[in-house]
Amino acid sequence: MNLSDAVHARHTVKAFEGGRPLPQEQIDALLSVLHQSPSSVNSQPWHYVVASTPEGRARIAKATTGAFAYNEPKVLNASHVIALCMHSDIDDAHLAAILAQEERDGRFRIEGAKAGQDKSRRSYVDIHRYEQRDIPQWMEKQVYLALGGLLLGAAMLGIDATPMEGFDARALDLELGLRERGLTSVVLASFGYRSEQDFNAALPKSRLPREQVFTFI
Numbered sequence: 001m002n003l004s005d006a007v008h009a010r011h012t013v014k015a016f017e018g019g020r021p022l023p024q025e026q027i028d029a030l031l032s033v034l035h036q037s038p039s040s041v042n043s044q045p046w047h048y049v050v051a052s053t054p055e056g057r058a059r060i061a062k063a064t065t066g067a068f069a070y071n072e073p074k075v076l077n078a079s080h081v082i083a084l085c086m087h088s089d090i091d092d093a094h095l096a097a098i099l100a101q102e103e104r105d106g107r108f109r110i111e112g113a114k115a116g117q118d119k120s121r122r123s124y125v126d127i128h129r130y131e132q133r134d135i136p137q138w139m140e141k142q143v144y145l146a147l148g149g150l151l152l153g154a155a156m157l158g159i160d161a162t163p164m165e166g167f168d169a170r171a172l173d174l175e176l177g178l179r180e181r182g183l184t185s186v187v188l189a190s191f192g193y194r195s196e197q198d199f200n201a202a203l204p205k206s207r208l209p210r211e212q213v214f215t216f217i
Contacts, residue, residue, distance in 0.1 A: 001156055010155035011205065013162045013190075015197035018077035022192060026157055027052070027080055030191065033153035034082070037146035041121040044098060045090055045139035046146060047183050049083040049176055057081050060188065063172035064164075071166045071188075078162075079192035083172060084147055085183045086139045090125050143186045154191060160198075164188040 001009070034048055051057045060081050064072040075081050087094060099118050108114040128138040147163060154161040165187055172178070172185045194201055207213075 001158060003156070006152070006155040008205070010151065010161075011200050011203075013074070013160045013192075013194045013198050014200045015195045016074060016077040016079075016160070016162075016190065016192040017195040020079065020193045021052075022079040022159060026159055027191075029157055030080075030082075030150065030153055030159070033149055034146055037142075037149050039142040039145060040138070041124045042098060042102070043090060043121065043125070043139070043142060045087045045094070046143050047085045047087070047181075049085060049178075049185075051075075051081040051083070052079075059175055060167075060172065062175050063167040063169070063185075066168070068166045068168060071164050074162050074164065074190050075188070077192070077195070078190035081188060081190045082150075083176070083185050084143050084150075084187050084189065085178060085185045086136075086143050088179070088182045088184055089135060090139065091182075095122060095125070140186055147187055147189065150189060159191050160194040162190045164190065 031048075031050070037046075039045065049060075051060050054076075057075055057078065060083060061072050061075040064075055095118070098121070099114065102108065102117065103114060108117070125135075128135050132138075151161055151163060167185075167188055169185045173183075176185075178184055
């Protein structure tokens, strides 16, 4: 499937066919997309919880009760559900871990490159921490960058997907012990095979006209 076909065929699945797992090679490809996601100054402020078993999906589904009950079947009947999470802050330990990994991966090929990278990244963190005071929002933006790539990757692989903001983040954080690890959940994404009850598959996509959303200068 080429890119144009994928973006036109992609839609948010409203119902999955339960009990039908995706091939592991497709899941591995999706996880590779997530692992290679871009982020501002390579800050990588994310963590992903992957539910691949009925027990794992049931734990995530605990956050889709009450007002979010409409999303519960999309969690329970999916093949895999990924909770895209972010760190509660970008601390020195996280920045040091990124820098050390960049060094192991051979990114510093000239003298001073390592120090320059560290200084540049910390300057951006300081801007968002002390000047714009929007560290959580800045990190959340990086998670949504990852989500966009993940959904496009799923479309290219012909995998049905559903992103979900409709869940109780506090309940999920407590269920998965995220806050004790300095993490918080941001958005869910389910993957699998759509069922015949997926009414959205038969509906035409709707976007505002190009002339209304593009400005060429």
